[in-house]
Amino acid sequence: MPPVALLRDGLLLLEAGGTVSESQRTLLLRAALAYDRGVQTALRHQADAERVALVLAEALTEWEIPLAPEHLPDILASDAKIQPALVAELERSRVLLTGEARQRAQSALEMLPWILQGRSPMAAPATRGARARRPLRQVLFLLLLFAMLGFVIWQQRRTMTPAEMVAMPSATYPLVRIEGQVVAQEPTPLEGFFMDRFEVTNREYRSCVEQGACLWPVQTASATRANYFTDPAFDGYPVVNVTQGMAADYCRWRGKRLPSAAEWQGAASVAPTTGQPFRFPWGERFDPQRTNSARLGLRDTVVVGSFRPGGDSLSGASDMAGNVAEWTATLVAGAEPPNEYAVVKGGSFASEADALAAGAETQVAVGSATPEVGFRCTRTRVPG
Numbered sequence: 001m002p003p004v005a006l007l008r009d010g011l012l013l014l015e016a017g018g019t020v021s022e023s024q025r026t027l028l029l030r031a032a033l034a035y036d037r038g039v040q041t042a043l044r045h046q047a048d049a050e051r052v053a054l055v056l057a058e059a060l061t062e063w064e065i066p067l068a069p070e071h072l073p074d075i076l077a078s079d080a081k082i083q084p085a086l087v088a089e090l091e092r093s094r095v096l097l098t099g100e101a102r103q104r105a106q107s108a109l110e111m112l113p114w115i116l117q118g119r120s121p122m123a124a125p126a127t128r129g130a131r132a133r134r135p136l137r138q139v140l141f142l143l144l145l146f147a148m149l150g151f152v153i154w155q156q157r158r159t160m161t162p163a164e165m166v167a168m169p170s171a172t173y174p175l176v177r178i179e180g181q182v183v184a185q186e187p188t189p190l191e192g193f194f195m196d197r198f199e200v201t202n203r204e205y206r207s208c209v210e211q212g213a214c215l216w217p218v219q220t221a222s223a224t225r226a227n228y229f230t231d232p233a234f235d236g237y238p239v240v241n242v243t244q245g246m247a248a249d250y251c252r253w254r255g256k257r258l259p260s261a262a263e264w265q266g267a268a269s270v271a272p273t274t275g276q277p278f279r280f281p282w283g284e285r286f287d288p289q290r291t292n293s294a295r296l297g298l299r300d301t302v303v304v305g306s307f308r309p310g311g312d313s314l315s316g317a318s319d320m321a322g323n324v325a326e327w328t329a330t331l332v333a334g335a336e337p338p339n340e341y342a343v344v345k346g347g348s349f350a351s352e353a354d355a356l357a358a359g360a361e362t363q364v365a366v367g368s369a370t371p372e373v374g375f376r377c378t379r380t381r382v383p384g
Helices: 004-015 022-035 039-044 049-061 069-077 082-096 099-116 125-132 136-159 202-210 244-253 261-269
Strands: 165-168 171-179 182-190 193-196 325-331 341-345 361-365 378-380
Touching: 004 022, 004 039, 022 039, 022 049, 039 069, 049 069, 049 082, 049 099, 069 082, 069 099, 082 099, 165 261, 171 261, 182 261, 193 261, 202 244, 244 325, 261 325, 261 341, 261 378
Parallel strands: none
Antiparallel strands: 165 193, 171 182, 193 378, 325 341, 341 361
């Protein structure tokens, strides 16, 4: 966490219109919340409601001294998109976190409606007796009000971004293609879609195997670990050693599909709100501290999301560069079985910087299964 003086200087730079990267803005917001200074200033300069929601969820559940809930009304009032995104993040935290952090996520979800009404959730039990003595008309009015509120919440949850995915709008995406030394930008129309925030993990894939819907990986070892797939210590690491068909089977089991190469690149490199493309998920310049690549020298995978939020794409997807390269549904033009190839994107822990650019890609035989290649899933957005 930056010191208070650096927080002050950063906020002054924002107010003066200085150039500050998205990850630096996020860091300033995190520091403002931690120190309870300049929160509204930091909020004014956030361009991504989902990223704000991610920081809030972490502050409410994972910080040693959690964010005080009374700050939420003012924060949520700054952007109407933050509230549904925060609910989604807290729902995801309630599923993925353990122990006290999970309890905090549950408590935050339960308190949120009370907080947004400007009331203390602790006061609810003490007022039950008085509420029971209210005239019947008032009780019926309250029941109708709660029914309407429940319907609104149901509608929001039906259309909001799933907690474990990021949303990409229907648009023409300025995707960059890299072929040797030639770099070209191709406007590519895409229907709206949701992309998994994280690469599919060993734990998630093993659930599919146990249900009989997926095959075991071709081998259970990773690049340097003998029992990578079977050892629970690696549950949160990306699954590897699966063919393109095995990856597609898992996505179908989840009611999803493999992304096309264009969808994958859109989520990796294009800012959803502005449509601006970037060379790497986090910006134009390669930064070895934002990704698990050959420059880091680990020679194997790490837990998914280890470099968030600094290594995330502007859509909020993690590990779109490095860790493992990822299968797509795009087959190479003109390829015929049994020599069928698919486009693989993102580069891996063994890749150098050029291979980690969002526009870079390799062609891999669909029946191949290696310790460098994993995958994530996508789903088409249903309008309305």
